[in-house]
Amino acid sequence: MDKGQLLHLFNQKQRLLMKELNDCLKSFDLYSSQWTILYTLHQKGKMTQTEVWQYLKVEAPTTTRTLVRMEKSGWITRKTGKDKRERVVDLTETAKKKFPQILAAIKVAESSFLSNLSEEELHTLEKLLGKLTIERDEA
Amino acid sequence: MDKGQLLHLFNQKQRLLMKELNDCLKSFDLYSSQWTILYTLHQKGKMTQTEVWQYLKVEAPTTTRTLVRMEKSGWITRKTGKDKRERVVDLTETAKKKFPQILAAIKVAESSFLSNLSEEELHTLEKLLGKLTIERDEA
């Protein structure tokens, strides 16, 4: 088995998915990463920025930048908490109101992307993806 | 099956892989996308830029930029062909000489990433990834 080819395929499909999601979010003035955060906040409610990036496993500076953009475009608020170092992030009313529509559009795109897989294959894929790892030297 | 969660996992693993590959390429002053091009040129020999981006399914401007960087850092040459619009891309001697070492390092990283999958699971994963699609309206 050519592992390089397999991982190349993996990358290409990921880009294809991102492209499709961005396309589908375009009409809402949203981008895929922003949607991920929006969805997370909708599920979990108020979070500090650290909670956000740790949960999404994205680096802090990347998250900061995306959150700043989302604040500017009116999707979230970033209020200073009791601990004045931290920023508490929350959805705006507008975001909450628009959420169902966006979710519906996303679900269409996601279902389309996965449309050739049976329920069983979906489970298999999830299981196999879960096995992909980087072995890190533990100190 | 929560498709959103599955695709989120998909993204996270892809980022993990990219991170690992970039890490492993760091000592060669290379980046994952540059490696992909380097590998392609090693396999296929001289190519025009259009052949490169069409083969890798990456947009032309993205490819141009990466190729310019690779030219600057001495991995490739970009010569004007008979058709003066096109640029023919080729590996430098340095690149050819260093190639085996880099390939070896990459293979270690890739094998590590896939180390929890059996040969059969690798085939299954490839098959499932191949089924991921975006249905485009055909004109």
Next chain:
DNA sequence: GTTATTTATTTACCTGGGTAAATAAAATCG
């Protein structure tokens, strides 16, 4: 042969992933 169209590439500008280093506030240590 001159004009119009296509094709290859580039430029300018987004978003978004990363790292390294700088703040600033809280917590800890002595």
Next chain:
DNA sequence: CGATTTTATTTACCCAGGTAAATAAATAAC
């Protein structure tokens, strides 16, 4: 309490994905 260390966030700067529009050369059309 004052000094040190930790923690949360930000800033600056990479690389890399995308789109839209501009060149420039080749081709096609007239």
